[in-house]
Amino acid sequence: MIDHRGAFRRPVRLIGTVVLAAMGLCLQGWAEDPSSGDDQLGAVRDRIQQYEKKLATIERETESARVERERLQTQVDLAEARVEEVELELTSSRNEVVRLKKETTAISRDLEQRRAWLATHLEMVSLLGRPGPLQLVWDGVRGGHLEDSVGVIVTLTAGQAQMVKEYNTMQADRAARQAELSRILERAGREMTELSERRQMLGSARRTMDNRLARLKGQERSAESKLADMRAREAALERLLNVVGRKKRFTAKQPIQRYRGALPWPAQGRVVRTFGKHFLAQYATYTVCNGLRLAVESGVLVKAMYPGQVAYARHFKGYGNMVVIDHGGEVFSLVAGLSSIHARVDQRVDMGTPLGVAGLEKEEGNLYLEIRVGGKPQDPKGWLRLK
Incomplete structure (x- = not known):
């Protein structure tokens, strides 16, 4: 009895061998075909461009942790500078308040002196000129001293007017100083409020920085642990492949x-x-x-x-x-x-x-x-x- 199955297997094996050989020749011919060189060169150049882009991205990312720390520290430095700015402004306002209070006190003292002097002067004029200016002029006519009498009246009148003018000027000056003092005191109040707010912002910035730095340190420790684990795995794989390769x-x-x-x-x-x-x-x-x-x-x-x-x-x-x-x-x-x-x-x-x-x-x-x-x-x- 003829075994047709064995006869069938032999042609199949032969066909399979021929097919595999043909595949090998095709692969060999494809790999050695010079016409594929241009395509491979283009692909390599594309990969070069991709690597260049990745390198640029990596260079930006490399600074991420350091930039984060610098950003947080800059926020704290800025808050400290703003606090210092308001403190200096407040000190300047306080100095102006002290100066204006001294000037206002001095002007008030001068006004009191001028007021007393003016009162005394008017009292003397009143005593000397009780009959009135016309009586003084008439006495001068009768005594042959008209010009002198008129001169005395003019001098007394002009002196009184000058004293009154100076007194009014000093009063206006004191009022202006007092108004300026009120404005500065109001500004100082605002500056004190702003100083309090900025100190709170500074405290918040410091707490944020401390918390963020603590998280970064935790991430660094975790990263170091994971990297150590990754490198240990790579080293273990390296040892395995070295053993296998022998x-x-x-x-x-x-x-x-x-x-x-x-x-x-x-x-x-x-x-x-x-x-x-x-x-x-x-x-x-x-x-x-x-x-x-x-x-x-x-x-x-x-x-x-x-x-x-x-x-x-x-x-x-x-x-x-x-x-x-x-x-x-x-x-x-x-x-x-x-x-x-x-x-x-x-x-x-x-x-x-x-x-x-x-x-x-x-x-x-x-x-x-x-x-x-x-x-x-x-x-x-x-x-x-x-x-």
Whole structure:
């Protein structure tokens, strides 16, 4: 009896081999096609522009914590200066009050003296000129001293008028000083009220600064703790990959370097953090991302980007479920943040083999991709095909 199933399997295997070979030739031809150079150059230039924009943003954000402290201190300094300003104005007003009180007292004393002098003078004139000015003129005519008599009358009258004028002037001057004194006292009252308000504002500004600085210090301590934890996780991953890299598991038929720039993405999504140095505003410091953080749809399959052998497939602290693949030639790729793992250690995988399922979506990305060559991190974008 003829086994048709075996006969059927042989053509299928042959067809599969031919298809895989054709795919390899197509990939090789695509990767080596010079016509793709212009597109890649344009993409690189676009990335350069993006990095330049990010650098400008980072330089602005770097100063955020220091600027916040300076802003708070400036608010306190401004409040202190305003308090000092009002205190000086109030001191000036008080000095003016003292001066005007002295001047008013002196004028009042002079007025009393002038009033007494004027009263005495009028009394003397009254005694001397009891018959009246006409009698004095008549006596002068009879005695042959008319001009002298008229001169005496004119002198007495002019003197009285001058004294009265000076007295009135001094009274007006005193009234003006008293009015000015009232205005200054009123102004001083307003300044005292304003001084009280500004002292309250100063106290409020100081309390705000103290509270804000306390929060900043708390955030700094928290950031330092989180950064230390992040660096500890990175160091642990570094040690793991160094250990994994010592064992040679896989030799590729075609070196992965041959398809650099043409490899498929492990899952379709959006890059939320690129490879390299980044400023983290929440920690007010720089950190280094050794791969790409992607935002992909939760539940999608995460696939191998090139044939290889699974070197690690389990939970790793700080990264979640993680799969590391040895692609040969000291090239390793890892994907982390999986909700479940579909691969096992030492399993041979092909391009597109499911490695696991993407976890829940997060603001900072839910899938982490890293590529290392000779133990050193590489920018995955240089290996993956352009989107």
